[in-house]
Amino acid sequence: MAPNLLVRPAAPGDLAAVADIYAHYVTGTVATFEQHPPSTADWRGRLDDLAERGLPFLVGEAGGEVAGYAYVGPWRPKPAYRHTVEDSIYLAPGHTGAGFGTLLLRALLESCAAADVRQVIAVIADTGSDASATLHRRAGFTDAGRLTAVGHKHGRWIDTLLLQYTVPARDQ
Template identity: 40%
Template sequence: MDTTNRAAPGEADERTDLPRILVRNSRDGDVPGMLAIYLHHIRRGVDPGVEENEFEPPDAEDLKRRRKSMNRRKMPHLVAEEAGTVVGYAYAVPFRKRPAYRYTIKHSIYVRSDRLHAGIGRRLMTALIDACAAAGFRQMIGYIDAANVASLKLHEGFGFRQVGHLPSVGYKFGHWTDTVMVQRSLGPGATEPPAA
């Protein structure tokens, strides 16, 4: 998958001020970059001035195992690369394990902290939605920290709607946090049954 400089909703193809971004399937060599992005966001959340150290971070081998497991299950696992450097990644996993839920996925998107608000999340989201729809999934779910306004706006721009608000379900950075659940349809959604 190569979606170099592909226009996302609200973004024109002719813009020349955007960096050259390549969105592609992840590889083992991308794991150190993905891990650094993940650890930064987990340790600091949406407030760059606060650091949380009360968790056991995954290591590179753990991320490699997860990535390979997703690839074996034909689940999208993408990276955004700029000048040879991983600046973001996105993936989808099953919403639930039972067969009745096999057409629904949940997703995550992470962008390097110094590249936020540069259109990378939009490019990853575009490619992830396309990949999930092409794989036959019908519903896409996301869980977002209620304080992460930028992520909520990104999802809203892609047609996600809020379907739940879970108050005080997380405790991090010294306080309780809420989670917003968002959802959008893929392909024909629920308008027709899946292919046999």
């Protein structure tokens, strides 16, 4: 399973590749509800914000190129939610189905424990493919609900699945 993937913290030099990967999903799929791909500068702002918050932003590198990325961001802005995050994970089109998603998600969840995260929420567009939900369930996420017809993109209404993962407490 994906033995040649190096998972490491994202660096500014990775962000053009991150922007390209995400642009594929923004413009050609309903996997994200974004309508316009963020620029590399936008991604730099996101990387800086997450670093300030002590939250992980990881890339998976294969053969010297960024094959995917994963990060967590705040679930909601209210202070009581500070230990709950939402995950995002995207793979470059040529790197799906090789186990990279599993390695990235596993590393992300391990990083969450060190970041004092208690709950990770996955908000998954119900695109007709079970790949993302299956990936999350295999990692220990459980179903938390469905929101019907909450997104409209490419001329269709899309549901979202909510899955939740409880981060194991770190050893004291």
